Amino acid sequence: MTFPTPPEAYTDPALERTALMLCCAFADSQIPLLLEPDDFVDQDYREIFYAIQVLREDRGDCSFPALATYLSPHDWYDKKGGSAFLAKLMLIGWPDTYWPAPDEHVARALRELRIRRKAKEFSISIGEARAMIDQFSAHAERMAKLLPNAEQSTLDVLDAITEAPQPWIPTGFPSLDAFVNMRRGNLVCVGARTGFGKTAFLCNIACNNARAGRRVAYLTKEMTTAEIVPRFLKYLTQKTDLAAAKQAVDRTVLEKITVHRVRTVEDVERVSSLVEADLIIVDYIQLLEVGGRRMENRVNELERVTNKLKGVAMDAGKCLLCASQISRETDRTGDEPVLADLKGSGSIEQDSNVVILLHNPSILPKADQGDRNSRRSATATVASLEGEKGIATIIIAKNRSGKCGKIKLKWADDTVTFSEVTGTPRFPARP
Numbered sequence: 001m002t003f004p005t006p007p008e009a010y011t012d013p014a015l016e017r018t019a020l021m022l023c024c025a026f027a028d029s030q031i032p033l034l035l036e037p038d039d040f041v042d043q044d045y046r047e048i049f050y051a052i053q054v055l056r057e058d059r060g061d062c063s064f065p066a067l068a069t070y071l072s073p074h075d076w077y078d079k080k081g082g083s084a085f086l087a088k089l090m091l092i093g094w095p096d097t098y099w100p101a102p103d104e105h106v107a108r109a110l111r112e113l114r115i116r117r118k119a120k121e122f123s124i125s126i127g128e129a130r131a132m133i134d135q136f137s138a139h140a141e142r143m144a145k146l147l148p149n150a151e152q153s154t155l156d157v158l159d160a161i162t163e164a165p166q167p168w169i170p171t172g173f174p175s176l177d178a179f180v181n182m183r184r185g186n187l188v189c190v191g192a193r194t195g196f197g198k199t200a201f202l203c204n205i206a207c208n209n210a211r212a213g214r215r216v217a218y219l220t221k222e223m224t225t226a227e228i229v230p231r232f233l234k235y236l237t238q239k240t241d242l243a244a245a246k247q248a249v250d251r252t253v254l255e256k257i258t259v260h261r262v263r264t265v266e267d268v269e270r271v272s273s274l275v276e277a278d279l280i281i282v283d284y285i286q287l288l289e290v291g292g293r294r295m296e297n298r299v300n301e302l303e304r305v306t307n308k309l310k311g312v313a314m315d316a317g318k319c320l321l322c323a324s325q326i327s328r329e330t331d332r333t334g335d336e337p338v339l340a341d342l343k344g345s346g347s348i349e350q351d352s353n354v355v356i357l358l359h360n361p362s363i364l365p366k367a368d369q370g371d372r373n374s375r376r377s378a379t380a381t382v383a384s385l386e387g388e389k390g391i392a393t394i395i396i397a398k399n400r401s402g403k404c405g406k407i408k409l410k411w412a413d414d415t416v417t418f419s420e421v422t423g424t425p426r427f428p429a430r431p
Contacts, residue, residue, distance in 0.1 A: 010117040011041045012109070017089055019106050020045060023052045024064045028263070032056045033270075034107035039114045044089070047076065059224055060261055169279050169319050172208020175407040175420060179396045180354055184278055184317045187310045187351055189285070191324045191342050192358035197392065198323045199223070200416040201358060202281050203231040205321065210256035211236075215277035219262045221287045228259050234415045264289045265308040272316040282309070284323035285348065303347040310351040324348055326357070339397045355398035360411055361391075392418065 019040075022029045032053050040046040048067070055062040055070055068086055071077040077085070169182040182188050192198035206216045218228060232254060233245040260271050265288050272280050282288070290304045313320040326341040337357045342348045349355060392411045396404045409418045 010113050012113060013042060013045075015106065015109055015113075016040050016042055016045045019110060020048055020052070020089065022103060022106060023049070023056075023062055024067060027061075027063070030103045031107055032062065033267075034103065035110060039110045041113075041117075044080065044085075048086070048089070057261055058226075060221075169209065169214070170212075171205045172211075173204075173394075173407075173409065173418070173420060175409075176356075176394060176396075179402055179405055179407070180356070180399060181402065182279075182319050182321065182354065183401075184319050185314045186319050186353040187306070187313045188319065188321045188354040188356070189324050189342070189348055189352040190321065190356045190358060191326045191337060191348075192360070193326055193328070193337075196358055196360045197411065197416070197418070198358055199283055200231060200235075201418055202283055202321065202323055203228070203416065204235055204418050206257055206279070206281055207232055207235050207253070209279055210253045214256065214279060215275070216257045216279045216281065217271060217275045217277040218257060218259045218281045218283070219268055219271060220259065220283045221261065221263055223283070224261075225259045229254075231416050232257060235417050238415050238417065240414045262288070265305055265312070266290075268309065268320075269312045269316070272312050272318050272320075278318055280313075280318045280320050282320060282322040284325065285309070286325050306347040306351040336393060336395060349398060352398060353400045354396070357395040357397050359393040359395060361393075391421070 019031050019035065023031050032049075035049070037046045037050045037053070040049055048071075051067060051070055052062040055066055059066065064086065068083045071086075072082065081088075169184070170177045171180065171182070180188075190198055190201060192201075202218075206218055209216050220228060230242055230245075233242060233249050234240065236250065236253060237245040237248040239245040239248060258275065258277070260267075262268055262271065262282075268280070268282060268288070285305060286302070288305050288309075290301060290308065309320055309322060312318070324342055326337050336359045339349050339355060339357075341357075342355070390411055392409050394407045394409055396402075396406070398404065408421050410421055411418055
């Protein structure tokens with residue numbers, strides 16, 4: 001059905017141009033998250049905003065050069081005049097009325113215009129009306145699940161307790177699952193030095209759950225989908241050649257995993273409320289911000305981050321499996337990490353139900369070139385670990401609902417794979 005052209009009172013090209021300009025000029029602009037393409041009346045502006053959303057989701061870069069490169073193969077873009085067309089829309093004559101203007105002011109003004117336009121579109125079919133109601137009901141139901149059940153009495157909890165085992169989320173490594181039973185509402189932290197394989201470890205756990213038919217959401221800030229998916233492919237197929245892995249992968253398993261770009265804890269909360277996955281993987285804690293802005297005191301900010309992540313896990317009923325960096329001090333000594341090595345804040349240890357520390361001596365980093373003692377220490381460590389080549393130590397340093405301990409896993413760098421020392425990974429039975 002075609003609606004009549006909105007009256008001038010409900011359109012504002014200058015405002016739409018300002019919104020596009022803010023998206024491209026500032027990497028941390030929130031407008032791509034606050035608006036939809038339908039908020040733009042002009043069809044050209046709508047096409048450009050859709051491209052901005054795609055770029056932000058897939059590449060994390062919706063700058064003017066990236067946008068021009070992305071649109072260049074499209075006939076529509078070429079007919080409009082290419083980069084000169086973009087410059088005319090966004091870079092010429094910024095309207096003083098809206099510039100400078102905070103993102104939320106621009107977004108709110110565009111949304112209000114859209115609401116006013118929709119109010120005039122009274123000629124809709126019964127089917128369209130029902131679809132809108134169903135969409136609203138589904139959204140309301142999702143939001144209701146986020147609200148904490150503050151009025152639940154102890155008798156309600158007592159009646160809900162059964163002898164049946166509570167749902168749990170295995171890691172896919174039997175020796176590790178003998179210690180750890182991840183459950184919905186848990187915050188689980190995996191700590192390791194950069195380059196020690198923590199991202200590969202998280203990818204392995206994601207694939208193990210996908211093989212078992214569970215949906216998994218993988219949230220990352222520093223990596224793109226194009227960097228994450230090859231890790232899934234290599235692990236699932238055990239092939240180092242990406243072309244061969246792409247042909248061999250079971251797509252029904254891979255489609256169980258979705259990758260999302262996030263920047264703030266609020267992004268994590270939003271994704272957790274929308275996806276059906278019980279397991280949410282966040283890579284990694286130290287990169288997340290609160291409210292889209294960095295605080296001067298990073299320790300206090302990390303405390304807010306971990307506290308909010310714990311709240312998201314409990315309120316959304318999800319298991320959040322989060323990666324964390326650890327102190328560089330372990331590089332100098334080569335020793336196994338401990339809880340005190342978690343980087344930036346003791347709140348990670350405090351808020352987590354489980355803390356797993358990964359020590360992979362097969363990938364010991366280079367010693368600090370400015371410290372001779374460090375070089376000697378690292379050399380001695382490598383020599384002492386010569387018999388541990390290809391073996392990683394998984395340390396369960398905190399386990400609120402179980403015991404702590406250590407296990408050994410094989411590490412294969414070419415296929416970014418952790419596996420049981422005694423055999424290939426198999427999915428464990430429920431306890």
